[in-house]
Amino acid sequence: MSAERAGREQRRLVEARDVRREYRLKGDLIEAVRGISLEVSAGDFLAIVGPSGSGKSTLLHLLGAVDSPTSGAIYLDGSDVTVMTDAERARFRLEHVGLVFQRFHLLPMLTALENVELPMAEAGLARKEREQRAKALLTRVGLGERLRHRPGEISGGQRQRVAVARALANRPALLLADEPTGELDQSTSAEMLELFQSLNEDGTAIVVATHDLQLAEGARRQMTLVDGKIRE
């Protein structure tokens, strides 16, 4: 391990302390996440696995400052996101966290290039710069030939690659992916794992919530969630 990589990995990107998330569903109290503490360092690749309803997605949303915990504290890159306002958290996510969803959630009427440009436009990057960066990112995920294609004109695997490129648009240190291979076939899932591993090699910390054992086994470490708790 190089000194540079070792230094990078010492940087703590995510620190969750006794995080709980409860919500009410038709009058019943649901404890989706029950007192989880974890850390994710720069260069980490963590796979959160567990059965459906175990709280994987909820935990991922909490780690990405998409949702707020009922109790506990979450530090992202040293900032306590639980005390941020809605707008502050949105800005924080835009600049520090990349998110990938099972269903891609690309804008169907925008091209791959424009979809990747979107977060950069929101961050205020000049048109020329964001276009250059979006082209580079799409080339990086193997879609250099599909820049002007719309999501409806490319395969599911390619769409997820566009979504990954979009997640990396503002050069986040942390990439969170919720069931990123859930809509993909086995061979495309394998390609996605390769892409994640390659991005991780380049220094992006990745946390994936997945049912996909192949993907989980490709991560540097795994964490199993059952009933909202980490199973030791």
Added chain:
Amino acid sequence: MLIFRYSARELLRHPARSLLAVLGVAVACAMLLDMLMLGGGLNASFRSLLTSAGYELRVSPAGTLPFDTGATIGDASGVRLRLESEPGIDAVAPVLGSNLLIENSRGAGPDEGTDRLFVLGVDPAEQGIYRLTSGVDPDENGVVIGRELADTGLAIGDSISLRAPGSFAEAGRRTGSFRVTGVADFLYASSGERSAAVTLPTLAQLTDQPDRASLMMVRITEGENPDSVAAALRLRHPELEIASVGQLVETAARRLSYFRQLAAILGTVSLVVTTLLIGTIMAISINDRYGTIAALRAIGISKRSIVAAFLVESLLLCVLAAAVGLGLGLLVAGQLERILSDFPGLPSAIRFFVFEPDRLAWAAAGVLLAGVGAALVPAIRAMNAPIAATLHREEP
């Protein structure tokens, strides 16, 4: 700009839906424009008509409006002189009006073989009743005829026989033969009305109304305020009804207030329709995209940017609709104007639908505001939906 591109292309994603929305709002916009034109058009047109001849005041017998009744002002020449001597008065144009019969070649009885004709007695040197299109003003034995009469084949130089209605025995005394000296546009003639003008003394003699006038049109000195001059004259001439054009327009507006009420109600309805239509379309469109909205917010796109995208989408719909609707509104107004121009008793120069750029701007602004306002509600609702819960619902 990316957000604008997104909004524009979103409209193309469901072309049929967008087209129907545009057409629906266009119809509402057309209706709004027409109602705005109708609401103020009649007043504007009436004011324009009354001031077109350059006389700012109207004098009629006390308790009447010009040509509202058959009442006349007695000692017309004396009244004229007294008014002309008042401060702030530049000129006075007396007018006497009466229905006469114009004899034609058909039949022979006292009223047989005749057509009705509205004849105005004027002082050709000072009148604001007609505008000559050819020929000259009438002399003692002359008559200026309107276009309607000219269209029957009468021409300058022809002779016509005019007779005041009455008993057969008096027919001879009330008949006169006149030579057509000119053809003119009669400013206050209603649609299809046959009009002619002779000198005031001639008509007074023919109708046995010596030295009387139905109306006096008064021109005030430049720089004077019409309402102030009218008020001063009223104090000194309580036997007369003296009104400025502005006051007459107000009176007419009161009488025709149902047009304004109709316009206000239908205009409001069209705005409500626009709001409901755009609100429904945008609500459907936004509901379809709850998952995407939540995902966009999750990746850090601000609420403001997403709301802006929806408002731009709604605005684009409304701009397209307004462009179509304003054109449609003008077209419909033209057709309605043709129908309403035959409204009995109203001068044909009166326009119900008057095009004014500010009306167009108000109609466009009304539709745009209603549309954008309508989109605001579903957009804000979507923005306030919890991101994580929405993603949970949307993701399998």
